[in-house]
Amino acid sequence: MKAKYLYVLLFSFSFSSCSDDLLYQEPSTSLTDESVLESAENVKAVLMGAYSWTGHFHYLTIGQISLDVMGNDLKISNGNYHYSTYNWLMYSYAYQQYPREFDGWWSAYSPYMWEKAYKAIDECNQIIVNADKLPEGCDDLLAQAYGIRGWNFLNLYHLYCASYTSAGPSGQGLFLRLTPADASGDNAPRSDLATSMKRIIDDFTYVYKNSTGTDSYFINKRAAALLLARTYLDMGEYDNARMYAEAVGSPFDGSDLMTKEEYQSGFNTINSEWLWGFNFTSETTNIYASIPSFYQVATAKDKDSGYGTPSYGTQVDYDYLLKNGVDYLVGYGTVRVAKSFVDIFENNDCRKLFPFYLDSKDGYITSKFTSKVSLGIADYPMCRLAEAYLIEAECLLKGSQPDVVKGLQILNALRVKRGESQLTSAQFTSDEIWKERRRELYGEGFALSDIKRLQKPLERVGEEHWSDVITLPANSPRMMFPIPADELDYNKSATSDDQNEYWR
Numbered sequence: 001m002k003a004k005y006l007y008v009l010l011f012s013f014s015f016s017s018c019s020d021d022l023l024y025q026e027p028s029t030s031l032t033d034e035s036v037l038e039s040a041e042n043v044k045a046v047l048m049g050a051y052s053w054t055g056h057f058h059y060l061t062i063g064q065i066s067l068d069v070m071g072n073d074l075k076i077s078n079g080n081y082h083y084s085t086y087n088w089l090m091y092s093y094a095y096q097q098y099p100r101e102f103d104g105w106w107s108a109y110s111p112y113m114w115e116k117a118y119k120a121i122d123e124c125n126q127i128i129v130n131a132d133k134l135p136e137g138c139d140d141l142l143a144q145a146y147g148i149r150g151w152n153f154l155n156l157y158h159l160y161c162a163s164y165t166s167a168g169p170s171g172q173g174l175f176l177r178l179t180p181a182d183a184s185g186d187n188a189p190r191s192d193l194a195t196s197m198k199r200i201i202d203d204f205t206y207v208y209k210n211s212t213g214t215d216s217y218f219i220n221k222r223a224a225a226l227l228l229a230r231t232y233l234d235m236g237e238y239d240n241a242r243m244y245a246e247a248v249g250s251p252f253d254g255s256d257l258m259t260k261e262e263y264q265s266g267f268n269t270i271n272s273e274w275l276w277g278f279n280f281t282s283e284t285t286n287i288y289a290s291i292p293s294f295y296q297v298a299t300a301k302d303k304d305s306g307y308g309t310p311s312y313g314t315q316v317d318y319d320y321l322l323k324n325g326v327d328y329l330v331g332y333g334t335v336r337v338a339k340s341f342v343d344i345f346e347n348n349d350c351r352k353l354f355p356f357y358l359d360s361k362d363g364y365i366t367s368k369f370t371s372k373v374s375l376g377i378a379d380y381p382m383c384r385l386a387e388a389y390l391i392e393a394e395c396l397l398k399g400s401q402p403d404v405v406k407g408l409q410i411l412n413a414l415r416v417k418r419g420e421s422q423l424t425s426a427q428f429t430s431d432e433i434w435k436e437r438r439r440e441l442y443g444e445g446f447a448l449s450d451i452k453r454l455q456k457p458l459e460r461v462g463e464e465h466w467s468d469v470i471t472l473p474a475n476s477p478r479m480m481f482p483i484p485a486d487e488l489d490y491n492k493s494a495t496s497d498d499q500n501e502y503w504r
Contacts, residue, residue, distance in 0.1 A: 036126055040135045043127060047141050050123035050148045051218075055278050057289035059116035060380075062109050063159060064445040065294055065335065066092035070479070071447025072459055073341035073438060074366075077334045078466045081362040082318045085334045089294065095469040095478055099485040099503055111484040113159060117152045122181045124149035129179055143210040147219035147227075150203030151382070154231060157196060158445075159481050160500065163452035164235045166475040169194030172498070175487070189493040197235055204228045208247070216270055216277060222248050223276035223383040229391045234453055242395035248275070248388045254413040256385055260350040263418070264307060266299075266370030267443075268292065268378035275383040282377055290376030293331025295369040295443065300326040301356045313342070313364070316356040327367075331375050336363030340461040341442070344435055348419040351439055363464035368443050386440050389414045394433045404428055411436060430454070452479050477501040 036042050054060060068074045069092055076093040079085040087106040091097055101108040127134070127145040134142060153174055162171050173196030177188045191199075207224035214220060225247040232241035250256055258273045270277040280290060287293065300306045301316040302324035321328070337354055342364055345352040354364040371378050389410055396407030404425055411433065412422040418440070423432060437450060451458060458472035458479070472478055482503040488494045496504065 037130055037133050037135065040138050040141070043134055043138050043141050046123050046126050047144055047148070050120045050145065051278075052284075053116045053120035053123065054148060054152060055280070055284070056116045057286035058109075058112040059120075060278070061286060061289055061291050061294070062089065062092070063113050063155060064291065064380075065089055066109065066481075067158060067445040067449060068443055068447045069093040069335065070095065071451055072461070073338055073442060073447060075336050075338060075363055075460075075465060075467075077336050077362055079334070081358045083297075083330070083333045085332065088332055088334065094467040095472075097481055099482040099488075099499070108484075110160075110481045111486060113481070114156075114484045114487065117156055118177060118181075120152050121149050121177055124152075125178060125180045139210060140212045143207045144213070144219050146203045147207040147211070147224055150200050150207070150224075151219065151227065153196065153200045153203065154227065154234075157193075157200070157234070158449040160483060161193065161196070161480060162475065162477070163449075163455070164193050164197060165453055166455050167193055169197075172500070173197070174199075175491070175494075187491050187493045190498040197231065200231050201228065204231065208244075216274055217279045217379075219276055219382075225249075226275055226383045226385075226388055226391075229388065233391050233394065234449070236453075238395040238399035239401075241391055242399055245388045245391040245395065248385065250385055250388055252389055252392060252410045252413060254417040257389075257414065257417045258386075260419065263350050264353060264367075266372075266378070267368055267381065268370055268372050270379045270381075273385045274379070274381050275385065277379045277381050277383075279379050280376055282374070285374075285376035285378075287376040288331045290331065290371075290378070291380055292369045292371045292378050293375055294333070294335045295366060296327075296329055296331070296371060296375075297321075297333040297365045297367075298325030298328040299355060299367040299370065302326065305355070307350075307353070307355070312356075313352075313354055314356060315360075316358060318358055321356070321358075327370060329371060329375060333365075335366065335443075336464065337366050337442075338363055338460070338462045338464055341438070345439060346420050349439065350419045361463050363462075366443070381444060384444075386414060390433065390437050390440065393436075394430070397428065397430065397433065414440070448479060 036046055066089065069076050069089060076085060076089045077083055087104060091107045092109065096107060097110060098108045099110060124145040127142055131142055156174055161173060169192060171193040173191040173193040175188045176191050176196060176199055204224045204227045207219060208221055208228060211221040211224060225244045229241045229244035232244065258271060262271055298321060301321055303326055305311040342354050353367045355367050357364045393407045393411040396403045408423060408425055408428040416422060434450060434454060437446060455474045457474045460470045477500065480500055483499050488496065488499060
């Protein structure tokens with residue numbers, strides 16, 4: 001095997017597989033293909049590289065926020081209301097992304113996200129292709145490698161592909177790189193969606209069958225079950241989605257969901273509802289480029305205007321906010337919420353975390369995501385039990401053996417836990433489940449993928465939406481990112497036809 005050097009950026013995670021020591025190491029550990037196999041510590045280092053690339057701000061921050069602000073409910077401020085965007089994420093919200101830089105790097109996020117995703121995949125491939133040669137005791141490391149590769153392929157599908165439900169199995173899928181990067185591996189052709197989704201399912205299935213880890217800072221068996229349910233839901237295969245939603249192991253009675261206090265505590269600390277979460281510490285935080293940096297401003301405009309008070313959700317003067325804001329901590333603070341979205345929450349819903357707005361033309365601040373101590377130090381949810389409730393309910397409505405009574409009971413268990421009133425059987429519809437997904441999962445990267453999966457049009461309502469793109473028809477070819485130009489220029493197996501339709 002020829003030597004190839006891996007430049008591994010290591011996350012500061014508490015790692016339980018192979019050993020329970022803490023993996024706090026400096027970046028730039030370089031390993032040859034041969035040295036990867038020398039010890040469990042080396043295998044662990046490569047895997048941590050995969051986690052690190054997955055959590056990179058060029059990818060996780062930009063990708064997750066883009067998937068939300070390209071939907072109906074969240075947006076990026078235009079920078080006219082005291083919080084400058086410095087162009088971050090404006091081009092995603094405005095649907096002005098290009099295959100290569102056109103007006104600064106922010107006009108072409110595709111190459112940045114693409115590079116980090118495939119770096120993560122490459123690290124995983126280093127472990128997977130050497131599965132039969134790994135040191136003793138690394139079975140769970142191998143399972144995690146499959147899981148991280150599967151998550152990255154699924155995320156690339158959400159970012160770069162039309163939905164399986166609209167394009168079908170013959171639609172354009174992924175560039176499935178399944179071997180460590182070299183001249184031949186880099187020339188992987190673009191697969192169809194059937195092949196791509198099978199690869200994702202096979203990767204998650206391996207985790208589900210072989211994972212032994214229980215640390216929720218790493219992908220594990222229960223997270224894999226939920227990711228399988230998510231993937232099958234993306235495909236419209238409701239019976240399989242239901243099977244794996246149930247495999248997560250929830251009683252679906254609300255008892256395993258976050259309390260109101262936990263939900264409102266800033267989504268910065270992993271808890272029992274989180275099946276898998278990223279841990280950004282003082283050593284690994286992206287600070288200004290972290291996810292909380294774009295969301296957090298303050299949890300209330302003053303100490304007397306917290307959640308549940310009459311002045312919660314009302315307008316505030318900027319200078320007053322600077323002096324009196326509770327938990328005021330700002331990086332960029334530019335994600336905003338449309339009033340049309342705020343209005344779909346009942347007043348007692350603990351998820352209605354929209355404490356104030358500066359101007360009606362700007363939109364509401366949300367306090368869902370905050371930092372722990374300093375900017376960017378926070379956990380971020382990758383899989384939560386609430387999603388399993390929502391998948392189970394939808395599958396009980398749409399599957400081959402529907403059970404409206406049970407599905408309604410499960411959806412109401414979630415709603416009651418969050419403070420919403422119970423729905424009637426007549427209200428148990430696909431659109432109502434979609435609304436519940438929006439209420440529960442906003443800011444977690446589901447908005448655009450749900451619009452595509454459900455074949456909904458983009459419909460942005462309200463004066464706070466400044467983009468020229470206010471509506472798009474269902475299944476619009478603009479509802480994705482372009483394939484990076486460099487991929488098509490240098491991949492010998494790619495042609496111009498592999499570019500997504502809108503950018504050809």
